[in-house]
Amino acid sequence: QQPVQSPQAVILxxxxxxxxxxxxxxxxxxxxxxxxxxxxAPVFLMILLKGGEQKGHEKISASFNEKKQQSSLYLTASxxxxxxxxxxxxxxxxxxxxxxxxxxxSVIA
Amino acid sequence: EPEVTQTPSHQxxxxxxxxxxxxxxxxxxxxxxxxxxxxxxxxxFLVSFYNNEISEKSExxxxxxxxxxxxxxxxxxxxxxxxxxxxxxxxxxxxxRGTGNTIYFGEGSWLTVV
Numbered sequence: 593q594q595p596v597q598s599p600q601a602v603i604l605x606x607x608x609x610x611x612x613x614x615x616x617x618x619x620x621x622x623x624x625x626x627x628x629x630x631x632x633a634p635v636f637l638m639i640l641l642k643g644g645e646q647k648g649h650e651k652i653s654a655s656f657n658e659k660k661q662q663s664s665l666y667l668t669a670s671x672x673x674x675x676x677x678x679x680x681x682x683x684x685x686x687x688x689x690x691x692x693x694x695x696x697x698s699v700i701a
Numbered sequence: 702e703p704e705v706t707q708t709p710s711h712q713x714x715x716x717x718x719x720x721x722x723x724x725x726x727x728x729x730x731x732x733x734x735x736x737x738x739x740x741x742x743x744x745x746f747l748v749s750f751y752n753n754e755i756s757e758k759s760e761x762x763x764x765x766x767x768x769x770x771x772x773x774x775x776x777x778x779x780x781x782x783x784x785x786x787x788x789x790x791x792x793x794x795x796x797x798r799g800t801g802n803t804i805y806f807g808e809g810s811w812l813t814v815v
Binding site for chain 2: 594624626628632633634635636639679681687688689690691692693694
């Protein structure tokens with residue numbers, strides 16, 4: 593069952609922050625975040641494995657609330673290069689990743 | 702950095718023709734996947750492959766589709782009789798052993814059925 597992402601789309605000015613949420617009705621083992629630019633393959637951002645885990649890479653970070661079966665991706669001080677569609681993929685153990693419908697992020701100058 | 706490679710990058714085929722999409726996963730990886738993405742839509746799981754057999758498949762992966770690992774390095778997706786609605790970007794992906802490891806995607810093969 594696919595995770596639900598929100599919002600579906602967001603427009604930011606450079607320097608603004610955004611939060612993208614991903615929730616599942618099933619118990620999760622891991623949450624994977626990817627960014628996809630138009631016409632390109634999804635690019636791995638980070639994976640969260642344990643409930644409560646938080647990870648960050650530069651100004652992009654994520655949290656995983658195992659109890660609530662949800663994860664959030666935080667984009668701080670957004671840059672033009674952050675534009676793209678963000679997908680969360682969830683797995684309940686060794687099951688294949690199932691992706692949400694994506695959140696389209698547009699960062700404008 | 703090791704990567705998943707896919708060929709062809711783009712293929713145009715006539716409806717009813719057979720298509721084979723090829724993938725070379727990262728060499729020490731054990732789990733292999735095919736996903737597809739119809740233009741403007743989400744990435745959809747098709748099939749996973751482990752230990753030389755299909756481990757899981759979605760309802761999209763019907764009798765029209767098959768996968769093979771013919772020689773220990775290539776991983777192929779065959780679409781037997783293509784339909785217009787098979788037009789999509791097909792992504793191959795691979796993963797190392799164990800749960801939670803990162804899944805690496807290839808650049809995709811764009812299939813256009815006319």
